[in-house]
Amino acid sequence: xxxxxxxxxxxxxxxxxxxxxxxxxxxxxxxxxxxxxxxxxxxxxxxxxxxxxxxxxxxxxxxxxxxxxxxxxxxxxxxxxxxxxxxxxxxxxxxxxxxxxxxxxxxxxxxxxxxxxx
Amino acid sequence: xxxxxxxxxxxxxxxxxxxxxxxxxxxxxxxxxxxxxxxxxxxxxxxxxxxxxxxxxxxxxxxxxxxxxxxxxxxxxxxxxxxxxxxxxxxxxxxxxxxxxxxxxxxxxxxxxxxxxxxxxxxxxxxxxxxxxxxxxxxxxxxxxxxxxxxxxxxxxxxxxxxxxxxxxxxxxxxxxxxxxxxxxxxxxxxxxxxxxxxxxxxxxxxxxxxxxxxxxxxxxxxxxxxxxxxxxxxxxxxxxxxxxxxxxxxxxxxxxxxxxxxxxxxxxxxxxxxxxxxxxxxxxxxxxxxxxxxxxxxxxxxxxxxxxxxxxxxxxxxxxxxxxxxxxxxxxxxxxxxxxxxxxxxxxxxxxxxxxxxxxxxxxxxxxxxxxxxxxxxxxxxxxxxxxxxxxxxxxxxxxxxxxxxxxxxxxxxxxxxxxxxxxxxxxxxxxxxxxxxxxxxxxxxxxxxxxxxxxxxxxxxxxxxxxxxxxxxxxxxxxxxxxxxxxx
Numbered sequence: 001x002x003x004x005x006x007x008x009x010x011x012x013x014x015x016x017x018x019x020x021x022x023x024x025x026x027x028x029x030x031x032x033x034x035x036x037x038x039x040x041x042x043x044x045x046x047x048x049x050x051x052x053x054x055x056x057x058x059x060x061x062x063x064x065x066x067x068x069x070x071x072x073x074x075x076x077x078x079x080x081x082x083x084x085x086x087x088x089x090x091x092x093x094x095x096x097x098x099x100x101x102x103x104x105x106x107x108x109x110x111x112x113x114x115x116x117x118x
Numbered sequence: 119x120x121x122x123x124x125x126x127x128x129x130x131x132x133x134x135x136x137x138x139x140x141x142x143x144x145x146x147x148x149x150x151x152x153x154x155x156x157x158x159x160x161x162x163x164x165x166x167x168x169x170x171x172x173x174x175x176x177x178x179x180x181x182x183x184x185x186x187x188x189x190x191x192x193x194x195x196x197x198x199x200x201x202x203x204x205x206x207x208x209x210x211x212x213x214x215x216x217x218x219x220x221x222x223x224x225x226x227x228x229x230x231x232x233x234x235x236x237x238x239x240x241x242x243x244x245x246x247x248x249x250x251x252x253x254x255x256x257x258x259x260x261x262x263x264x265x266x267x268x269x270x271x272x273x274x275x276x277x278x279x280x281x282x283x284x285x286x287x288x289x290x291x292x293x294x295x296x297x298x299x300x301x302x303x304x305x306x307x308x309x310x311x312x313x314x315x316x317x318x319x320x321x322x323x324x325x326x327x328x329x330x331x332x333x334x335x336x337x338x339x340x341x342x343x344x345x346x347x348x349x350x351x352x353x354x355x356x357x358x359x360x361x362x363x364x365x366x367x368x369x370x371x372x373x374x375x376x377x378x379x380x381x382x383x384x385x386x387x388x389x390x391x392x393x394x395x396x397x398x399x400x401x402x403x404x405x406x407x408x409x410x411x412x413x414x415x416x417x418x419x420x421x422x423x424x425x426x427x428x429x430x431x432x433x434x435x436x437x438x439x440x441x442x443x444x445x446x447x448x449x450x451x452x453x454x455x456x457x458x459x460x461x462x463x464x465x466x467x468x469x470x471x472x473x474x475x476x477x478x479x480x481x482x483x484x485x486x487x488x489x490x491x492x493x494x495x496x497x498x499x500x501x502x503x504x505x506x507x508x509x510x511x512x513x514x515x516x517x518x519x520x521x522x523x524x525x526x527x528x529x530x531x532x533x534x535x536x537x538x539x540x541x542x543x544x545x546x547x548x549x550x551x552x553x554x555x556x557x558x559x560x561x562x563x564x565x566x567x568x569x570x571x572x573x574x575x576x577x578x579x580x581x582x583x584x585x586x587x588x589x590x591x592x593x594x595x596x597x598x599x600x601x602x603x604x605x606x607x608x
Contacts, residue, residue: 090187101136104136104139104140105139107140107143108139108140108142108143110143111143111144112143
């Protein structure tokens with residue numbers, strides 16, 4: 001029973017060993033030339049210009065909410081649309097009630113002013 | 119179509135929750151419409167639940183679940199509707215008391231009502247779950263509105279702090295639960311709770327993964343019912359949350375998590391079928407839950423002894439009550455399950471009643487919540503003091519109240535299944551608990567008021583309090599009424 005896990009254990013050990021060996025080797029053989037540029041924070045190549053702990057506009061959250069309404073819908077609609085003829089009426093009703101529930105969310109956002117950007 | 123009728127309560131609560139959202143969207147100033155939609159929704163849902171409970175097709179629809187609309191994801195049966203009604207009742211009482219409370223704190227927003235309905239629909243999904251995935255969805259649908267409702271009074275520092283704490287810890291615990299479910303799927307190859315016992319019977323499962331899965335699920339659910347050692351969040355969250363919501367979370371939320379416990383225990387720890395290995399697992403799981411239960415009630419009651427704040431005191435006492443309720447699962451027999459159902463009902467009335475009284479007496483800044491503030495309450499508010507004393511007696515388990523019989527059934531079930539030591543621990547810890555419950559009563563009746571003033575009290579909360587009082591007295595004096603209903607459910 002447990003022998004079947006042996007390859008997994010070997011893989012784990014080899015994985016750890018490789019990681020540790022590489023770290024030790026680079027520490028031991030690598031050159032250390034520190035420049036001012038190297039010591040800066042790495043932010044995808046951008047120069048950070050202020051502290052990250054800041055307030056952001058509530059609009060970002062509105063975008064996130066709208067994203068959920070539309071994106072999740074599409075994710076579920078695609079597989080259903082591809083298999084539409086096979087799945088039949090029951091899936092159609094299920095999908096319509098799903099879309100209706102999302103529609104309620106959309107109406108709520110619309111009425112509460114979620115799409116007024118200014 | 120018989121199944122449609124059985125599904126009615128779930129359809130009803132979800133539709134009314136959506137309707138509440140729509141009514142919120144289409145009305146500008148008035149709050150009445152959303153308020154009444156939610157109340158009517160809860161009443162209609164309870165009626166459909168009673169109707170579905172009385173249907174003859176109640177359990178026979180299960181004969182071939184894969185032919186049904188819900189494909190075995192949803193199960194029906196007496197106890198599921200019993201819990202539906204309990205959840206609706208609890209939400210109903212909470213909403214009635216909420217209006218004045220929220221106005222007092224200047225935070226009456228209409229979302230409040232739809233959030234409560236959404237969390238009730240989540241609880242009902244747990245009660246009807248026939249699949250591990252369904253339990254997970256139900257727990258999430260219940261918890262996410264709870265996170266929001268906890269921080270609902272957003273200009274109160276404590277409320278927001280406790281919401282964040284609850285959200286972070288709660289999500290973490292849900293992760294454990296989900297990982298445990300994944301492990302059980304790995305061990306048995308199915309998430310259908312009706313099929314898992316069959317896998318045990320055929321001995322086609324992986325015992326290592328199964329044990330890990332059961333362990334992780336116990337951790338996740340223990341967090342949700344606030345059982346030791348995963349109870350640390352409860353006092354802070356219960357203290358910070360709006361008082362009416364604390365009452366709702368600590369009764370309906372706890373009962374819902376317990377239903378999840380019951381369903382999973384029935385599927386994973388069935389000690390009827392098996393070979394030596396699984397029955398050994400079953401016994402060790404039983405022992406683990408017994409230890410959790412014993413530790414929960416001792417820790418809860420002992421910590422409650424030293425609390426100054428009444429909400430914290432009741433929070434610790436609610437941890438202890440989770441311990442009592444877990445005894446029913448430890449007992450793992452019919453009487454244990456009956457005891458859980460009975461005690462959930464009794465606990466609902468007394469706990470929500472107590473929290474509603476506290477919410478009524480709370481002032482706008484919420485700074486009169488210490489036990490000392492309740493000195494001499496009987497002079498200024500004789501009826502409220504009498505009812506609060508009654509709820510305290512019931513929580514302590516003193517005979518004419520509902521709490522006594524609830525404890526009696528649970529303790530009897532535990533003795534029946536051979537857990538005498540657990541019952542002794544339970545009796546000792548409930549003796550400890552009498553000290554702080556009666557302490558509050560002493561403060562109200564035998565100490566003089568030292569200039570404490572309470573806000574004026576009027577409003578719809580009185581209906582909730584009447585429901586709670588009548589409920590507690592009826593099931594305390596004639597416990598057989600409720601017990602007969604419960605035994606007829608299975």
